[in-house]
Amino acid sequence: MRVLQWVSLTLFAALATAASTAEEQEQAAALQLLSSMPACGLSCLQTAIAASPCSSTDIPCSCSNATITAEVQACVLQSCSIKNQLTTQNTTDTLCQRPVRDRTKAVSYSGIIGVVIAFIAYALRMSSKMSCKGCSRLTFTSQLWWDDAVMTFAMALVIPLSILSVDLANLGLGKDIWTLPFENITAILKVYYADEDLYLSALPAIKISMCLTYLRIFDSQRFRYIVYFVIGLNLCYGIAFVLVSVFQCWPISFAWTHWHGETVGRCNNINAQGWASAAFNVILDIIVLALPMPMLWKMQLNKRKKFLVMLMFGVGGFVTVVSILRLQVLIEFGDSSNLTWHYTAVGYWSTIELHAAVVCACMPSIRNIIRRFLPRLMGSTYEESKRTGNGTGLSGPTAVNSGIGKFEPQVQVRPRSSDEENFIPLVDMDGNTIRSAAAPQTAGGSTIHTQDHSYLRPVSPM
The missing domain is CATH 1.20.1070 (Rhopdopsin 7-helix transmembrane proteins)
Structure with a gap:
């Protein structure tokens, strides 16, 4: 039993020493940060903490106190230059371990x-x-x-x-x-x-x-x-x-x-x-x-x-x-x-x-x-x-095909050969073109010349 008691006391002393050392390290880091703070900002911070229920060594209490934060900011704006204001703000944020925003x-x-x-x-x-x-x-x-x-x-x-x-x-x-x-x-x-x-x-x-x-x-x-x-x-x-x-x-x-x-x-x-x-x-x-x-x-x-x-x-x-x-x-x-x-x-x-x-x-x-x-x-x-733009109210190659107006039929004129000079289209009563009297037909590999004139009618001027 005595051995267990001695072991427990030893562990407790070690933990207390470690906690004391960690606390001392935090305080040392806080003191180092405060030493880099401009004098005007440090004065504002001390005045605000002195008027609050937080002790000067209780950093979490001071950081979580909204009244202290507001009083320090108002004091710094009045008594510090812009660069000192920014330095004071950065020091207090680091001291209170506030998150760093980054976009x-x-x-x-x-x-x-x-x-x-x-x-x-x-x-x-x-x-x-x-x-x-x-x-x-x-x-x-x-x-x-x-x-x-x-x-x-x-x-x-x-x-x-x-x-x-x-x-x-x-x-x-x-x-x-x-x-x-x-x-x-x-x-x-x-x-x-x-x-x-x-x-x-x-x-x-x-x-x-x-x-x-x-x-x-x-x-x-x-x-x-x-x-x-x-x-x-x-x-x-x-x-x-x-x-x-x-x-x-x-x-x-x-x-x-x-x-x-x-x-x-x-x-x-x-x-x-x-x-x-x-x-x-x-x-x-x-x-x-x-x-x-x-x-x-x-x-x-x-x-x-x-x-x-x-x-x-x-x-x-x-x-x-x-x-x-x-x-x-x-x-x-x-x-x-x-x-x-x-x-x-x-x-x-x-x-x-x-x-x-x-x-x-x-x-x-x-x-x-x-x-x-x-x-x-x-x-x-x-x-x-490739034909967009003709008769559509658009000029040049277009990005949007248009329906304005109507496309005129594209007529391509083919030059006649010498044997087509006297070509006469044959039209029935319904106005359908039959064929030329001179046009040959091919059936079964032989050439047939049609001489059927019964379908020939005068072309009506209507």
């Missing part, structure tokens, strides 16, 4: 996956406009026009914007601002400034490309005037808001250095600027998508083609929905002090909007390339698809 993957994944899909749609668009003539000699013909040139310009803006989303994620966009090094915050705002200019340039360019595609498809003069007017609206939108974005702050560098309050400058109301551009963008989306609807309504399409048209414009409707969601996010975050966390949603919704817009603008051409290689899927043969 950086959403930023990078949306950029990379989206740009891959958009580039595939762009490549299909360009390949649909090219055909191989004399492939053995590598001779290609193309139907590229201004709409393709503008789309290429837009893709030249979309690709770097999407790649920069990976840099933003690596710098820390998607995390709380107080968890990041100060130089990363400045770098994020600098990249975000460039992204904003690219975004405001690419959006109207994509819409202008869509309008130019309408000019290729429809030849109604009144419709074309309306399209030119909408192109002008998009040009004005792009020029105006790009200039406003470039000169949103003065000096320009103040756009990415104003966050810490240590530099002198002035900025426009960034939130109002963002809301205005997003609202005008939604309106232009609706106008551009609604433009061809009256023309498409007049077309007589079979069910399969109607489904494809609905699919094309359904993608455009998704772009408008994304624009509205982005506008809502802009309104929600307002003047955020945690910009690297709240700007995340705006960032990936902006890239998704651009990628969806590219796909929407390329949908008619994608349909063309499907019609070329899988004509049965489109409900027509390839030869039929």
Whole structure:
């Protein structure tokens, strides 16, 4: 029994020593963290704890007390600089072992996956406009026009914007601002400034490309005037808001250095600027998508083609929905002090909007390339698809076959040979052509010349 008692006492002493050592280690780590806290933040923390029922060494009690947290935050906002505020916040979160939030993957994944899909749609668009003539000699013909040139310009803006989303994620966009090094915050705002200019340039360019595609498809003069007017609206939108974005702050560098309050400058109301551009963008989306609807309504399409048209414009409707969601996010975050966390949603919704817009603008051409290689899927043969545009109110190769008007019969005039100069068609009373008196018949391998004149009748002028 005495042996068991000695063993129990020894184990108890060992556990007490281990617990004491663990507690001492926690206290040592807490003291080290508190020593890195700015003096203003430490003073606010001590004052709040002294006025609470928690002891200065009871860290769990202080961390779980909402009153202490609120008092410390209010005191820090009044007595500390912005950098010291962020350091204090990071120290207290680490001390209380609060979870670290991270949405950086959403930023990078949306950029990379989206740009891959958009580039595939762009490549299909360009390949649909090219055909191989004399492939053995590598001779290609193309139907590229201004709409393709503008789309290429837009893709030249979309690709770097999407790649920069990976840099933003690596710098820390998607995390709380107080968890990041100060130089990363400045770098994020600098990249975000460039992204904003690219975004405001690419959006109207994509819409202008869509309008130019309408000019290729429809030849109604009144419709074309309306399209030119909408192109002008998009040009004005792009020029105006790009200039406003470039000169949103003065000096320009103040756009990415104003966050810490240590530099002198002035900025426009960034939130109002963002809301205005997003609202005008939604309106232009609706106008551009609604433009061809009256023309498409007049077309007589079979069910399969109607489904494809609905699919094309359904993608455009998704772009408008994304624009509205982005506008809502802009309104929600307002003047955020945690910009690297709240700007995340705006960032990936902006890239998704651009990628969806590219796909929407390329949908008619994608349909063309499907019609070329899988004509049965489109409900027509390839030869039929090459004749679209004749007498339909459409100009040039079209993305949607039309039923406006009627196709005129294709008459091919064959030159007569010398022995057919005196050819006279024979017509019975019902107006059916019988055969020529000079036309031979073949029966059983022998040639028979028909001399039956009983079927000959004068052709009635009726």
